[in-house]
Amino acid sequence: MENAKKLALHRKRKQFVEALFRSKMSLVGLAILVFFVLLAFVGPLLYDYDHQEYGAGEMLEPPSKAFLLGTDDLGRDVLGELIHGAKTSLIVGVLATLISMVIGTVVGISSGYFGGRIDAFLMRVTDAFLVLPWLPLMLVLAALLGSSLWNIVVVIGVTSWAGTARLARAQTLSVKERQFVERARSIGAGHVYIMRKKILPNVFPLIFSNTVLVSAVAILSETTLSFLGMGDVLRPSWGMMLHYAFEAGAVSVGAYWFFVPPGVCIILLVLGFAFLGHSFDEILNPALRRR
């Protein structure tokens, strides 16, 4: 039985992957993400660059053969910085999203499933997190905790779950009304069993496709925090590059090679996540989006 079941699960997964590969959008998204993952984890091994090595070239030197993307205000190689900075964005994007997703899903499903006072309380807290000025809150929390990478991950995670919670709640409310939940009750299933086996599997696809979009927000948040000087100074990141570019006046001297590439990388990475999220949504939730 177990084997046949595994086979069936495998068949379902295969269908999903096939659908993923059929859609152009998801292919582009995947390609972008694969590119950046390679850039972040394999790139530094192949590309020789030292973050601490100041004055490898002149200050704000335009692109040349030696420095394909020119140099920064301290004479460091911009391309090297770019490659080394990719990791930060990826780590934050994935981990912060995970935290946000877990909090949001737990709050949303409990709220929707139990209803009544629990729902009223959880939703008001969620509302509060929605109206609290989100970037400033992150800034303050980062200032409070100290701006190490892990703290930033936590800060972004705990401030960005409110939207997910709302989504999970709405979906739970609709799943709860479906007859298979009552069927489970009629054969004697308990609350935990129903939430875990009946509600979660039906809420998850929606959460999941939304979460890929949340990761976009997470990446942008990290970048912004770094830009505003609340980033982890010990780790190169694209936001940090933009911070230095702005502080060093690269803008007023028109040193495009310093501030355009990190921005383009951020846009591409976020687009990659967004494309993938959109494709997941189309494949996992066909009934919700009729076309």
Next chain:
Amino acid sequence: MNSEYLLRKIFHSAITLFIVLIINYFLFRIMPGDPVSMIMRNPNANPSMLAQVKSLYGFDKPQLVQFAVYLRELVKGNFGMSFFYRQPVIDVIGSRLFATLVLAFAAEIVAIFLGILLGKIAAVRRGEPVDAAILGFSLVTYAMPTFWLGIVFIAFFCVHLGLFPTVGMYTSGVTFAGFADKAVDLAKHLFLPAVTLAVVIVGGYSMIMRSSLLDVLSEDYITTARAKGLSRRDVINRHAVPNARLPIITIIAINLGFMIAGALQVETVFSWPGIGRLMYEALKARDYPLLQGIFLIVSFCVILANFAADIMYGYLDPRIRY
């Protein structure tokens, strides 16, 4: 909409505000740095002076009492004193509020108008190149860090082309001949920051309008309207859009939090003398009372906007009763 709905929403908003107040109060209690020494700013203060200040500010009382005092003072309009400016917080904020409101309003109006228009065009011409172009534009702007767009705009329009002034709200050191001159100068300074802010939020609106309109267009009542012999334009404008814009209203209100985040970045990049920049400065100076005040004011504005959106929703959607 009825009074029932109204009351419920007022009640919800009040509770949300209260939760925000609690978070706001205790968040700043646990911030590093001893508030007493912050107030004194005097390394040589002796213990008795410290104790005096403590009891003066009520720091020796239990937290709950302090919280009650805090609430009482808030109601009176006393948001505390700014460490840095040595002025009442409310005055500091008041002096900067106008700049932010101008910026946010200008951006929001452009974004709403443009977002709905683009979303409508994309939905109506689904699958055509126009749709793809609008979708692409929306996605790219959505993926853009606000401050980065600001930087690029400055580098290109101000530095490269020299079209606009880079910093501030007015040209400094100039005495304006009259109101008109002043307004023109303001408009020149406002243009780029407002466009930056508008561009980064317009994508979200247009995407939501598009998908919401597509959903509505597959409803039966659209087929009914077509069967009645209405032209395509009338079907869309009279039947589809009024239904499709409902979700947009909620999104706009929720989006206000993101507007603040965007404003903070834009104000930093363009040296716009608004609340966002003030907040950034307060953060750097560890001016907690000021930060706390800004938090509260901003949260209050967002709650108010959400409330307004709920009211508008209730007005536009006759089905809303609770």
Next chain:
Amino acid sequence: MKQVREGMTEHIVDVRDLKVHFEIRRSFLDTLLGRNKATVKAVDGVTFSLRRGEILSLVGESGSGKTTTGRAILNLVAKSGGEALFDGASVSNRDREWNRMFRKKAQMIFQDPYQSLNPKDMIVDIVSEPLRIDGDHHDQEELLARTVEALEFAGLKPAETYLYKYPNELSGGQRQRVAIAAAFILSPDFIVADEPVSMLDASVRADILNLMVKMRETKNTSYLFITHDLSLAWLISDRVAIMYLGKIMEIGSHRIVAGSCVHPYSRALVDALPTMEEKPRERALLKGETPSPVKLPPGCRFSPRCSHVRPQCTREEPELRCVGEGHWAACHFAEEFLSKSGAGDPVPLQGEENPSCAQ
């Protein structure tokens, strides 16, 4: 056919004056001012009993409380009054052991096969779930064997081709068979079937109905068959109860829906049935729609729409009383209509022994 073993009650289900009232959402203003809350009397004093191996249809329009009655008997909604007994014990019994037995012995089949099966579960999991959930340890092989048996009973042969599919890979009729297999696997004594065929095409309805009848024949299962379709009730059941606004208006043999009914409401329902006859009979249709069960009229709840209404009807609420063999009606003037309907002659009903008034 009907065997009452030693120590078993004659009736598998006994419903006595069952009431289910829902509080409707109080308005915020009312909460503040402490005003009285409004209640919906979804089920308002329903009494009937079900013999072992019997099929009783509960017929009514939406809002009549038929589904709520079924759910209350399975203890899926809390009752506000009265009693529902299963095998002689109250269904709201807190005893764990009893509850486990109850959940095995009493099952429900739902209306919409597109909604009653979790789209994320495989057929094998859906069908075997009742076994896995009851806490007894079954080894994998036994589980599988019983699942296969249940699927084949439900006409999904060979079962192996269905085991590892998901509900969305099956047609509506097949899904309803899966639901029946999942109910069958525990060999229940009693099934509440809530409009089990109303979402299915006419061409597959018969299969599902036949399966239900087959299960009764093999396992002596009793059914409470909830439906809005009078002709289906007539077709499948031994007895029929007609509900209106939370109360039973008339209960009797299946023949009452074929024309021998006495209650004016039943009569109106029967008259409203579409027929294949080319020239429709002259018929008096009721005006308006079923009112909301929040504000019930005084006296007989059907009186405001009844074409035979008399002063007594608006003053006194009629009780359900015996008007013939196994035939009860809640109308002050039932006997009068009885003679008119020509249903007075008590023909012994096929397959029904001892149709006494003791219902």
Next chain:
Amino acid sequence: MKLLEVRNLKTYFDTREGVVRAVDDVSFSLEKGEAIGLVGESGCGKTTTALSVLQLLPKEGRIAGGEILLNGEDFAAKSEEELRKHRWRDVSIVFQGAMNALNPVMKVSRQIAEALLLHEELTEEEARRRVLALFDLVEISSSLVDCYPHEFSGGMRQRAMIAMALACGPKLIVGDEPTTALDVMVQAQILALLGKLRREFGMAMILITHDLSIVGANCDQVAVMYGGKVAEIGPVGKVLRNPCHPYTQRLLKAFPDIRGEREMVQSIPGFPPNLVTPPPGCRFSPRCDAAREICFSREPAMRCVEPGHEAACHFAEERS
């Protein structure tokens, strides 16, 4: 001249799986004031046929062939602009779920007035008076005139839908399962109302339903559809009393007849055909228990079994 003539109508849907021949060579006609019932299982092409007549197909659908003559004018050949003038004036529709068929944010009276103002030269005041008259006609209290759809009950909404359909005095009204979601009593009321108004105004009707028993009392003609084709067509009495197509015969056995013997209903084994790759020969042949060799290879033509009564079965005459 007939009011409506549908000749060899073909409506196809372009989907990812291929071309779905939802309606494949369907012909029928309708005299002024006559009612025809389209019956069959779900997915047999009933609704698509009706939507083709109204030219209201979704984006993926297209009319691939045939003519739709209303008053002698070919609707299938008209442009969208020309069609607009005919819509609602000549032919209107009542949908199944009136909750979704009425715009939720617009007052019901406004939605009716909109149709009136579009097709007739009226002032607002006149339109309002006409709406009130229509409300009266379909027995909706005039106190509901300023209400929104959600404030109506299911039956009221369907009445409002009928009032709207009648607004411009169409010659043909299409009812797409107009009573399916309603209770027995309300269903009977709505059908009676439709019948009464139809007789009063001499409107023709296409009634789409999956319930054979509704057709009996409400239609003059019936077309039984199967797999995108007409299996049997003729006067209601003849088709229901003397069905000649095996599908019709089986379908009749699937409905209990409360006025007759208590006999268990029977299913039709098998599934409706896949309309992307329909079976060769007769589309019903895989499910037909009387199928012979020819049924699997040659598509049957319409055969006349008695005047006005035709069936698409090679052995129709034998069965009558």
